[in-house]
Amino acid sequence: MRTYRWSLALSLAAVLALGVVPARADHLPYHDPTLPVPTRVDDLLSRMTLDEKIGQMTQAERGSVTNADITGFRLGSLLSGGGSAPSPNNATSWANMYDGFQNAALATPLGIPLIYGSDAVHGHNNVVGATIFPHNIGLGATRDPALAQSIGRAVAEEVAGTGVDWNFAPCLCVARNDRWGRTYESFGEKPELPTQMASIISGLQPLVLATAKHYVGDGGTTNGTDQGNTQLTEAELRAVHLPPFQEAIRRNVGSVMISYSSWNGTKLHGHQYLITTVLKGELGFTGFVVSDWNGIDQIDGAPGFTAAEVRAAVNAGIDMVMVPTAWRAFISLLRTEVQAGRVTMARIDDANRRILTKKFELGLFERPLTDRTLTPTVGNAAHRALARQAVAKSQVVLKNAGNVLPLARENNRIFVAGKSADNIGYQSGGWTISWQGGSGAITPGTTILQGIRNTVAPSTVVSYNQSGAGIDSSYRVAVAVVGETPYAEGAGDRPGALGLDTADLNVINTLRASGVPVVVVLVSGRPLDIASQLPNWAGLVAAWLPGTEGQGVADVLFNVVAPTGKLPVTWMSSASQQPINDGDGKTPLFPYGFGLSYSTATRSAYSQVQAETFDAQSGTQTEATTDTGGGQNVGWIAPGDWLAYTNVDFGSVSAVSVLTRIASGATASGTIQYRLDSATGPIIASVPVSNTGGWQSWTTATTTLSASATGVHTVYLTFTGTGGDFTNINWFLFQR
Template sequence: MAAILSLTLLPGSASADAPSPRDPSAPIDKRVAALVADLTLEEKAGQMTQAEKGSITDPADITTYGLGSILSGGGGAPDPNTPEAWADMIDGYQARALETRQKIPMIYGADAVHGHNNVSGATIMPHNLGLGASRSPELAKRAAEVTAIETRATGVPWTFAPCLCVARDDRWGRTYESFGEDPELVSSMVDVVDGLQGTDLTSNTTVLATAKHFVGDGGTTYGSSTTEDYKIDQGITELTREQLRDLHIAPFETAVDRNVGSVMPSYSSVDHPDDDTGPVKMHANDELINGVLKQELGFQGFVISDWKAIDQIPGDYASDVRTSINAGVDMVMVPYDYKTFISTLISEVNAGRIPMERIDDAVTRILTAKEKLGLFDKPYADRTHIGTIGSAEHRAVAREAAAASQVLLKNDGDALPLASQGKLYVAGSNADDLGNQMGGWSISWQGSSGDTTEGTTILEGIREVAPDLEVTHSKDASAPTDGHDTGLVVVGETPYAEGKGDVGVGGHDMKLSAADSAAVSKVCGEIETCVVVTVSGRPLEITSQLDQMDALVAAWLPGSEGAGVADTLFGDVGYSGKLPVSWPRSVDDEPINVGDPDYDPLFPYGAGLTTD
């Protein structure tokens, strides 16, 4: 634990010797009310501020400005990137927070979106699209429980997950963060909130969950940006209020019913074509945040902005601050210039442009979450379960989830399951690439190819599941195919995350690469039985080569445990997954969703063959 340094008073704060008004024996609401009443405006502004760890060049600022929260952005890890180093880092920040006048603990947040995915050696679960394919809320909940244990053990009590977006256009680079295209499916998977939060947030096995991105980020119109024709991420959702409610608000209503602790607005805008208000950025949307989320749905947690998102609101920075706070944002992920944010917020309140009642409501919500997490009584990392991070038991859950997420789309001549003896020819870009099968938000923000952490590739899983099988591996299918009765080609995408994953950006086009396409043609053309597995964050355009394939499996992004894919290939686990999104014949068919007029996908929503 870091040593507690000399006390630094907040600007305008009362004496450091003043007794705390917090009575640990009082109910939480009474404790919080007393504390809020005692805080200065400067202290309240600090509580509403979240800074990225890399922006804090002087740790004394945590005390001086009373920062209420710190986060790790994607890839924001300590050096070395170990669980112990995470806990040490966060404890050091916490020690500074506890030097403030009222010793209010800070709350640390991270994007643990499919496991504690920033931490090297952590268990990486399948991304949400795969969990949606499993149609198993119970399994998704267990995966979330593992994520919560591994996350809390490093001192992180708050995750920016789950994403409850409803993916209505697979050209969107965040499609894999969605459970699917149907709001009923997404709502059914909100059990992950229960898995993360449990029944007691003070437990060392639970974390505060964040339902994101409120609301409509999965339904933006392709080409809705005024500057980029392809723009879909952070674009405009053009729906009537009734359509928005039915398609996109429904999962958040379920999450609020499950007492989700925080909600994050979307970067995107909402434009109702049935009126003339025009597009409104979600971070400025009083109607949807204050009106629908907080008042109508009765959300009692706090609203955390997305990364630097208030800066996208039209106007100068002062108007960005007052508009977002007045719209119902409680804490702002600044993430860098926290000094300017705090001073601007204070100025806007003093000028009467932000009511003090709004500030008190925001701080009450934030401090209530900290009380529920038990941070006032146990502010430092509880390392009891730190040794379970990446454990065999946790990886077994990830492997089970990977197997359940596999969708068998074609199986002519019972090509699957594969024989566990004989000779198997394995090709394709994603057969032996751990980074590719984990996708984005894995160790780094965008993810990257290669052995970026600990895990089992699909090829390694095959060798584990079928040790007596003679395997020839040739990534580009250049090795001779003679003597092999069966070929397996594992193709797909390289990692990406928001923005950079949109079709039309960075070479992404929902099509097989030339090398993968050539590998499919060669292996399927020369070997009697040919199985193709796609490893991707969305459906891929494979129509022209489908006839060459005897079997086709959608593996999605299965995470760190490639043996789960092998379990189904060899029949140790039967195929049971169902498509969470419609599979288009061509990328030009997007957006395509079940219920559309003239609906004609290559494989419909819910498709999936089963095996024993």
């Protein structure tokens, strides 16, 4: 927490020169930390003028104020916009800047401290040298709420170590259309996943104030348009987009940020029903509501703040208004609205009570300045090790033909290519040092190429050329690290094609022309349209936007860490399917929850494969079987579910039939489809299933293969039919 020391032996001038503030000696109730927070808030409110209250509701950008402005206008909050930083941009400069601003606030008659906000959305990403963690889509792939909470704590330490006490994170949006440029800020497409990963809030707080954003529905806009219109019934909005915010409130999140988007044509920034009636009333949110950057200026659709917009936003329930440069105009307009009775003093006092409560709870009145003991945590080894762990857990192996992965560390020849292989900026994505992100060594870290080189033994040769030039057949494997270049918010919307760019495709084609198997490592903020190219790749790994610790990608490529990541979103078969989400009936390239693991050896197709030994699945459950020697079976199988078994070796001569041990007590019937290499891959057998007399009444179905299968494949069992669960499976066995 923030601490400061002062000595009675020091003169006031000396104390101020050190950047610290002596304790007040007036013994007013709001200065007494032994009193309950509500008592302190009431006492302070009773002493505040209207201008002081409006000042608390105003948030300005650091670049648009002076210390004199802070003191004179009684400003309650500042922020750093994306890329807004002191010079030089390092942790100490940030702490010094913060303390200077804070001393200006403490110089006001009532000495109310500032609360300072920053978008530390994947680490303290505005600060050069900070640890940059995977963006949320990668964390969603880990399916690890405890890891998210640990990351929250690490980020909080780095944020607090620069003085900043308020983080505009986490984003709890439920991204439903991959065309949206903020898809990577979402933990996943189903509300359960962002709800689980809201655990990050408990890591951030109480060291810094967390923010649940963007309330509500911004991930569900029509066509995935940023700041667009979410056209849903209230029941749909509540079912899909509200649950993560309910969890955030359960975790006592300190603030909620309103979305730029609209709900059925009405801008959220002026939506009294959703902000006051639902959020504050029904859900019981007791923190304060903050607008987004100039968000209230969008209420009437015309540029420039108006009195009507200020009135609508504050009366809707927004407590603090982010007006980065137009803060003077906001203060004047709100004062006029209050004096005219169009905004009541009760509403002003409610907003102030919420803001001041959080300032007291954070300890800002007792410890207003930077805790310099936390400054060395910015980018420290422990946080980078945690980020490396998160990167490894976020990797999703999507294809592994012929066991090309994991790569051998010894006696190997590896060729690495692609624009994202040796580029910290590209692998970190948007919201990294600058708002839209950048290219190159924008902050310290380990690139994916460096991670590969760090991992291999001296006996392995690693060659690199960004375009792929120089590869030949002497290499055993090629790794193409390709994908999207950085973007943030609207700049990242992709209403057209969603595939790789021409340069990336040329790199991959150059590698393939050598005859060497190609593993594609995809660095992107969302699934990309790669179905037509995928058959030509030996392997595919979704690396998402891993941040500064690219070593974590190499850890999985070489099986230093076994792959466990699962897709937090459904992977499209083509861009024309957008929006595509789990359960919507569309056939994906890879379903939600998919992710391969490595096997130490191939398993023969001609030995019984126990159903419960799947490497990935969706929708099924395991249970004990009554079949003699059967162990467990997989049950509760319904249409749309699937099972995946990696490294199944058919040998050089194709099987001719498959035996499937099944049982069913259902009135409905269905079909088991055996497919190769993806849930939508070629069907080699279709097994009809009907009632066998009971869920543990086992029979063995023999089915002739409709297509040949040789070599090593991932075998998928997909299920079609009508109604609910219709079969149990104990084992399967291919026969020549």
